[in-house]
Structure formats: structure tokens, C-alpha cells
Amino acid sequence: MSTERANKCIACSVTNCTHHCCDSDFCSLDRIQVGTHETDPTVDQCTDCQSFKMK
Ligand code: SF4
Structure with missing residues (x-):
């Protein structure tokens, strides 16, 4: 998809x-x-792409 x-x-x-x-x-x-998904994000692992959709 989406290629x-x-x-x-x-x-x-x-x-x-x-x-x-x-x-x-x-x-x-x-x-x-x-x-x-954190209340106080401090590192990159705290951030998410919220446009993600599983294939
Ligand atoms: S995870 Fe986010 S940036 Fe990566 S392909 Fe999906 S929607 Fe695009």
C-alpha cells in the first residue's frame, strides 16, 4: 500500500x-x-507518530 x-x-x-x-x-x-504518550517527555522514545496505521 501507499507506494x-x-x-x-x-x-x-x-x-x-x-x-x-x-x-x-x-x-x-x-x-x-x-x-x-508521556506526561513529561524527555527522550525521543517518548514520542509517537500518531498517524501510524498497521498494514
Ligand atoms: S509511522 Fe508515521 S511517518 Fe511512518 S509511515 Fe506511518 S504515518 Fe508515516
Whole structure:
């Protein structure tokens, strides 16, 4: 899915996501939502792509 258009502004290596461009490490969406599951985020692991959808 979603191999039609790599958005070169959004690099991503999450190949399990339906929005990932299969042949390159980019997202195919025009924009994504990034958020956090923490109340006080301190490291990158605290952040999430909330546009993720499992394949
Ligand atoms: S929606 Fe998020 S996780 Fe999915 S390919 Fe785009 S940037 Fe990666």
C-alpha cells in the first residue's frame, strides 16, 4: 500500500505502517501527527507518530 508517493520531508523506517513507502524509507502522507504518550517527555522514545496505521 501507499507506494505511490514518497514525501521526502518525512523520513520513516516503520515498514509495518500502511503509509510507509515500501521501496524507500519515507512516509507517503502529506502530513503526520506526532505526539507523546508521556506526561513529561524527555527522550525521543517518548514520542509517537500518531498517524501510524498497521498494514
Ligand atoms: S504515518 Fe508515521 S509511522 Fe506511518 S509511515 Fe508515516 S511517518 Fe511512518
